[in-house]
Amino acid sequence: MPLSFLTADRAFDSVAESALPYDDPDRWRRPYRPGPWRVGLAALVLLLASVALFTAVLIALTGAPATAGAVLGVGLVIIVGALRLLRMGVWVSRRGLRRTGLLVTRTVPWARVVSVRTVQQPVRWLGLPRTVQGQALALVRKDRRPEDTPPLLTTHGLDFLGRPLAFDRAADAVEAWAAENGRG
Template identity: 55%
Template structure:
């Protein structure tokens, strides 16, 4: 079964004359980078725990403990959903705008709500934990239209950082992803 959210739609080869937005269908939401090894590792651990819980569900059913089996199966389903959502998390772009998918919520901005997308040096969270380190972040500057809708005073989170689960110890991948998102913003704003 193919999992399209695990792959980028564009192979970032060194092809001369490669257009920044080589997609035929720009209306489709796509992630311009592949998930990093830390994100995939965390999802794999969650799926491993879910498999143990499903095995425990079978054992509890054989022992005729229906409530215990239902509890284990429910927790296993939660682990599976969390793993899939974790793999889907990240920045997605289309002709409609920019979407930042988090574990529990999603923020979508239309291109008319974005004034600029640029890379800055600033303190960033290390793997999403409270600890911060100096690094690079791809940030969005909201347009006046966004600020007029109650967006003033609400800081937008950085889209990407070079110390998150996708780009830790992969500075080239961060640079490619940031350049691609900036290219989408430049062309479609």
């Protein structure tokens, strides 16, 4: 079963005539692949889920179905968390820009976007409180001050740490979506 959220569309791998070589621009898509840090972390979380599921089977075999059900529920929550971790990121469509987090997804229609641009600024390293100097893809909205909006992508996030060319390509793709939909 193909998991479409794991890979970006292959259209960005080849040079195309249009900046947005998609058949269906109304479909939400992430214009970049998840990074190795994100995939590795999700793999570790799924490994923990497999231990929980195996434990649930062992507990069920010993005759404690209520406890086995609780451990099974924990294992399923861990699996859902790992899948949500893989879906995290910036998604674009003709309707707007969507930032998917672990628990919350926020969509900004293109009509509210003033600009999307790459800036040099202190960024969080792997989402931790420690900041380092790096690049960020900043979203400027009509209804908020720029400092109230967190960056969309950073060079030191789970997807782009140690991959500056991948960050540049993803930032260019999101900026192209913004330009295509009338917002520079």
